[in-house]
Amino acid sequence: MIRKEMNANLAEKSVQHPVAMFVQVANQFDCRIYVETETARINAKSILGMMTLGMDGERRITISADGPDEKEAMERLEEFLSTGA
Numbered sequence: 001m002i003r004k005e006m007n008a009n010l011a012e013k014s015v016q017h018p019v020a021m022f023v024q025v026a027n028q029f030d031c032r033i034y035v036e037t038e039t040a041r042i043n044a045k046s047i048l049g050m051m052t053l054g055m056d057g058e059r060r061i062t063i064s065a066d067g068p069d070e071k072e073a074m075e076r077l078e079e080f081l082s083t084g085a
Contacts, residue, residue, distance in 0.1 A: 001066040002074045006081055008035075008055035019055060023047045025080050031067025033077070044077075 026033045026044040033044035035053065037060075042049040044063065055061065065073045 001064060002070050003062055003064045004074060004078065005060060005062045006078060008053070008059040008061045008081065019050050019053075020047060022055075022077070022080060023050055025076055026073070028076070029065070029067070029069045029073035031065045031070045031073050033073055034064045036062040036064065 023045060035042050035044045035050065037053060040053065042053060044050065053059070053061075063074065063077055065071075065077075067073075
């Protein structure tokens with residue numbers, strides 16, 4: 001299992017699109033991926049769950065990945081959060 005704290009840098013006029021893209025990235029991997037805040041732990045592959053987090057550039061989150069491709073998943077999600085692509 002890998003855990004890493006980072007900024008949820010998904011701020012945009014309509015936050016729905018970046019969150020949907022984040023979920024699409026998470027769904028490319030077989031491992032279990034969760035996003036944690038101070039008050040919630042959400043399956044990163046669930047669009048409805050992720051929409052409830054209100055992720056923006058000021059929000060610190062912890063991402064955990066557990067499974068056969070956890071390292072690749074964490075690297076790709078970190079890249080997505082830092083560049084938006």
